[in-house]
Amino acid sequence: MIVMKSGRIEKIFDRLLFYLTVPKCVCCEERLDADDRALCKSCMDSYRETKKAKCSVCLKVLNECTCPNQYLESHFVHKLAKVFRYRNSSEPGKLISANELIYNVKRVARRDLVGFIADEMAESLKNSFKTDKFIITSVPRSAGRVNKYGFDHSEKIARAIAKRLGIKYARLLKSRLKNAQKKVKGEERILNARFDYRKMHPDINGASVILVDDIVTTGASMGNSAALIKGLGARRIVGACFAIAYRDNYKGFVN
16 A cells, blocks of 8 residues: 655645646736746746835844734734735835735635745744744634635635644634725724634633734734733734735834
8 A cells, every 4th residue: 555645645636736727827817837836937026026025123024024013012912924015006116916815815715825825924934933832823704704705714824834834723713803804994993803712712721822814904803813812821922924014113223
């Protein structure tokens, strides 16, 4: 009997899936080559340029930076791993192929897309933390969006990251959002970002937790989720997102 490791089986399955479906680039919709994942070569180059952005606080490239914004800092998330800065598509001259990764992972359950994002986020986490000491969970998607698209993309990403880091995924929270966060602005995002404990959740008292979301705009969803997780007795919470959409504020020297 021939026994193959699960990673090897996944690669064979993905290659078979590729030849059956011939997926397109999530940005420009050009057909992908067999070795491409999510983005064609041209859009991948654009994405890599986007990743060169630096944090204005610590001056590190973003996938090596752990600076949170003020809201997260005040809600028990003192470290935030991230990969790139989301760009407004109306900003002239900005490279936006990276944005399409987030836009599509919310709507299409493509294995290559989820896997690509998970690889990028896992690398960012490993750049900053000894990840084997953590469990991982995710900011839950609203029930309305799950019903519409058929899946919770943040959970899919978090589970894929857990597999790459060799740690456990824990389902801790459920969403009580009335509206999708992108439909509300400013302080309304904080009021709208409502979550609750799942009836059956594992004991995380004293645990260190990685909290995953696809994008952090104000920090309302991640921060409010973190506050609940802290209430379960988590010793430490670090955030992990694929992109940030907030502007980090430069902090001058303190005399």
